[in-house]
Amino acid sequence: xxxxxxxxxxxxxxxxxxxxxxxxxxxxxxxxxxxxxxxxxxxxxxxxxxxxxxxxxxxxxxxxxxxxxxxxxxxxxxxxxxxxxxxxxxxxxxxxxxxxxxxxxxxxxxxxxxxxxxxxxxxxxxxxxxxxxxxxxxxxxxxxxxxxxxxxxxxxxxxxxxxxxxxxxxxxxxxxxxxxx
Amino acid sequence: xxxxxxxxxxxxxxxxxxxxxxxxxxxxxxxxxxxxxxxxxxxxxxxxxxxxxxxxxxxxxxxxxxxxxxxxxxxxxxxxxxxxxxxxxxxxxxxxxxxxxxxxxxxxxxxxxxxxxxxxxxxxxxxxxxxxxxxxxxxxxxxxxxxxxxxxxxxxxxxxxxxxx
Numbered sequence: 001x002x003x004x005x006x007x008x009x010x011x012x013x014x015x016x017x018x019x020x021x022x023x024x025x026x027x028x029x030x031x032x033x034x035x036x037x038x039x040x041x042x043x044x045x046x047x048x049x050x051x052x053x054x055x056x057x058x059x060x061x062x063x064x065x066x067x068x069x070x071x072x073x074x075x076x077x078x079x080x081x082x083x084x085x086x087x088x089x090x091x092x093x094x095x096x097x098x099x100x101x102x103x104x105x106x107x108x109x110x111x112x113x114x115x116x117x118x119x120x121x122x123x124x125x126x127x128x129x130x131x132x133x134x135x136x137x138x139x140x141x142x143x144x145x146x147x148x149x150x151x152x153x154x155x156x157x158x159x160x161x162x163x164x165x166x167x168x169x170x171x172x173x174x175x176x177x178x179x180x181x
Numbered sequence: 182x183x184x185x186x187x188x189x190x191x192x193x194x195x196x197x198x199x200x201x202x203x204x205x206x207x208x209x210x211x212x213x214x215x216x217x218x219x220x221x222x223x224x225x226x227x228x229x230x231x232x233x234x235x236x237x238x239x240x241x242x243x244x245x246x247x248x249x250x251x252x253x254x255x256x257x258x259x260x261x262x263x264x265x266x267x268x269x270x271x272x273x274x275x276x277x278x279x280x281x282x283x284x285x286x287x288x289x290x291x292x293x294x295x296x297x298x299x300x301x302x303x304x305x306x307x308x309x310x311x312x313x314x315x316x317x318x319x320x321x322x323x324x325x326x327x328x329x330x331x332x333x334x335x336x337x338x339x340x341x342x343x344x345x346x
Contacts, residue, residue: 027233033274106243132247139272141230141244 032139032158039065039153040137044127048109056113060101060127065153069179071100072147076107077115079143085162086119093122102126105135105143150179203238211253220253223265228277
């Protein structure tokens with residue numbers, strides 16, 4: 001077999017490999033620009049009081065993230081995939097003891113509170129990001145998104161879209177275990 | 182139909198004058214036209230991450246609207262165009278830029294097409310160079326090799342065959 005015959009085969013194989021990689025990359029899942037950078041500084045108020053009730057919890061600020069490995073989950077009651085994700089968050093906090101903080105994005109307080117009452121509250125604390133500005137500081141472009149933050153308050157991983165049961169064992173728990181001091 | 186024609190013509194006449202305003206809502210527009218023009222230009226270079234192939238200037242997505250407002254706020258706060266861009270890329274990475282920056286990671290992106298073109302051109306040049314050489318030897322212009330003894334024998338044999346009735 002001579003080289004002239006092999007050349008097109010090699011070129012074809014190279015293009016095929018390039019396409020195989022390129023076409024299976026999910027362009028909807030972007031890497032975060034904030035990986036290994038400190039989480040943005042913020043101080044979010046709690047979900048506001050509804051009717052004559054109390055505000056929900058006491059809010060969530062970047063200071064809460066220091067000293068432990070945490071998950072920060074951006075969610076909203078208007079977000080369909082969040083409903084799919086919710087049982088996994090409940091399991092992470094209840095069965096695995098992972099501290100989860102919530103950023104409630106552009107939600108109505110009454111809707112957010114009804115959501116937490118109906119489906120359960122996996123969060124240590126929740127901040128209400130009514131304008132979505134803090135979400136932008138986190139580089140959030142869709143809800144839900146979940147960040148793994150290390151003990152120094154640095155963002156180490158971002159999960160775009162709902163966390164599914166297999167993501168817990170495949171990525172989230174190993175990541176959390178690895179970052180534990 | 183005939184009644185509609187003048188109206189259509191009138192619309193066509195207006196169209197080039199009307200500035201295409203993308204998805205920018207009137208409430209977002211800045212009162213300072215110079216700042217607004219800068220905001221439009223910056224927005225047209227920023228990708229809407231929700232729809233990915235639209236600029237934030239064109240997109241109706243909620244995030245695009247928030248970013249349009251953010252860009253205008255930064256401009257009002259006195260930021261330069263590059264500072265505004267940096268503010269957005271700090272949060273969303275280079276992917277948010279519709280014109281990717283030139284850096285080590287993007288060299289292949291910028292020069293890949295040129296590289297492929299040059300490889301193709303080199304291949305073509307080689308192909309035709311080889312062809313010409315073959316043509317030359319075959320035509321009368323090239324060097325003619327005398328027939329070998331073997332070839333002469335075969336030729337006479339073939340010619341004799343033709344003579345047979």
